[in-house]
Amino acid sequence: MRRLTLTVAMLTASLLFAFGAPDNLSQRLRNHIEYLTSEELAGRKAGTPEGYLAGDYVREHFSRLGLLTFERADYFHNFATTWESGVFRNVVGRIEGKESDSYIVIGAHYDHLGVKKGEIYHGADDNASGTAALLEVARLIKESGHTPRHTLLFAAFDAEEIGMYGSHDLAERLPKGSVTVMINMDMVGWLKQGALRVEGTATLNGAEELISHIAEKHNLAVAPQEFERGIATATDTEPFAKRGFPTLTLNTGSNSPYHKPQDTSDQIDYEGLATIVKGVAELTMAIDNTPEITPSGRIARKHSAGRDGLDMGIAAGFGSNYALYPSSAIVGKELGAVQLGLSLQYVRGHFGARTGLLYDHRKTIVPSDMANPSGEGTKLITHRVTIPVEVMATTNLSIFSYYLGVGGYYSRLLSGHGGSAGMAANPNEWGLQWSVGMRVADIFFEATRRYGLSPLYSAGDNMMSRSAICTLGLFF
Ligand SMILES: [Zn+2]
Structure with missing residues (x-):
């Protein structure tokens, strides 16, 4: 058994x-x-x-x-x-x-x-x-x-x-x-x-x-x-x-x-x-x-890249900046610009909105004496906080997406030196801007152009900034 x-x-x-x-x-x-x-x-x-x-x-x-x-x-x-x-x-x-x-x-x-x-x-x-x-x-x-x-x-x-x-x-x-x-x-x-x-x-x-x-x-x-x-x-x-x-x-x-x-x-x-x-x-x-x-x-x-929702990230940009004087047709010499800060965007379908909070460092060379614009120049350096706001359209198809942003910005002067009197002193600046960019998963790369307009509407030197920035960013 x-x-x-x-x-x-x-x-x-x-x-x-x-x-x-x-x-x-x-x-x-x-x-x-x-x-x-x-x-x-x-x-x-x-x-x-x-x-x-x-x-x-x-x-x-x-x-x-x-x-x-x-x-x-x-x-x-x-x-x-x-x-x-x-x-x-x-x-x-x-x-x-x-x-x-x-x-x-x-x-x-x-x-x-x-x-x-x-x-x-x-x-x-x-x-x-x-x-x-x-x-x-x-x-x-x-x-x-x-x-x-x-x-x-x-x-x-x-x-x-x-x-x-x-x-x-x-x-x-x-x-x-x-x-x-x-x-x-x-x-x-x-x-x-x-x-x-x-x-x-x-x-x-x-x-x-x-x-x-x-x-x-x-x-x-x-x-x-x-x-x-x-x-x-x-x-x-x-x-x-x-x-x-x-x-x-x-x-x-x-x-x-x-x-x-x-x-x-x-x-x-x-x-x-x-x-x-x-x-x-x-x-x-x-x-x-x-x-x-x-x-x-x-x-x-x-x-989730390219999907609907809110994204926050960090961004660093490098590029160039110069000053323009519409009233006297004087164009300042182009020098470097640096930007660092936060980027925030919200996308739904093919459309969205984006903003940020940026430390914005710009340089340019402007005439020392406006009465003699072809004379010696002087370096104007400004440190600013800039807030861009854009509406955006995106391909939103996959891990790769391309986008276009159009909007404006507000920039507040923190400090500045150089240039002739008053040039750096205009504390509030606003203007138009547009961006084109590409996103791969969490990483984005974009080019932005910024056109200062507010000086047209204020007294003073009437100096307007023009910036071109290439930015590399990462969403968390
Ligand atoms: Zn396989």
Whole structure:
């Protein structure tokens, strides 16, 4: 009897081992990645026959798992891009939840760069690793037999490498507020080099604690980040984040030969990837099961750039300044100008308003004797506080935006010296100004021209300032 119990226990253990052992899962992952990076698939460039083969492979697996389709008769969601002509295809599978119109999206892009100069760019880490992980996360969840609370969407995105068109297509299809989290896997095959980075934990209340708990359980090294790093746009979370959905992006860093033909399947850490897959499957189910995990409303700086709202930052500018005397047609000599201070702006859609509080230091050379303007000059230096006010129009399309501002300014003299009597003494100055600028995430760069006008309306030397300033600024 005892022996039988032991045998049953051993049999159970070996069955568990067969289903749950990492080598089984890692072998499946290896099979996916070896196929996706094979010569036949020639780098899976979006819109090519080889790219279609990769899409077919994902579709085949979704179908075998018995995933449902989403808003289509088939798993394919075709779309076009503005960058390249052709037909592109996301592959989307679904497990229906009890609350059918609230979603958790698990995504990974399956396209890569194709062939360049006769060399295949295999894209094993980028992003056959994420695609393979997506298939296995879907399998683990589906085979658990659990009916989730949210509808789970498994999305293999096409055309990421040419501008994240696939993720954009799906994100735009999902109603605002309908996604609890979008979990993205992009370059997850190099755990051997360190930890799994989980970026964006601050977008979801309670996420960090949950992730640490799951990582500990699976003995998975994780490096949680509140928000995604880096200025540049990098991955498929962006269109979701810009729609206000919480996002987590998972990667094992940029250790692999990024966008090089050497990113091959033999370098992938399959055991590590298997651990990640189990962790992500569990994380997905845990978020699904835990009503306390809710969107925090916080969004990465890089994703909020160009979005509506208030921004405050610091700015430093350098340029030139000269004086002009309309009454006598005398033009002073141009010298330097420096500006330092705070910048504040509010944007809604394509329009906004901006202001600031600037220390404004200007120099110019003016005639020592106005009766003899071509004679010797004298340096006039002023220290001022200047408050610009502009209305602005902005492209507001993405992480890069261009803007134009038109308005005026008020400037108060703090101190001044040089020039002829009274020149520096005019304490209040106002005028017109305009700016053109470019913003990349938190950083802005702009050129401003300022035209003093108030002296036209006051007695005295009638001196008007003209400034041209180039400013570099940073929003906090
Ligand atoms: Zn990628």
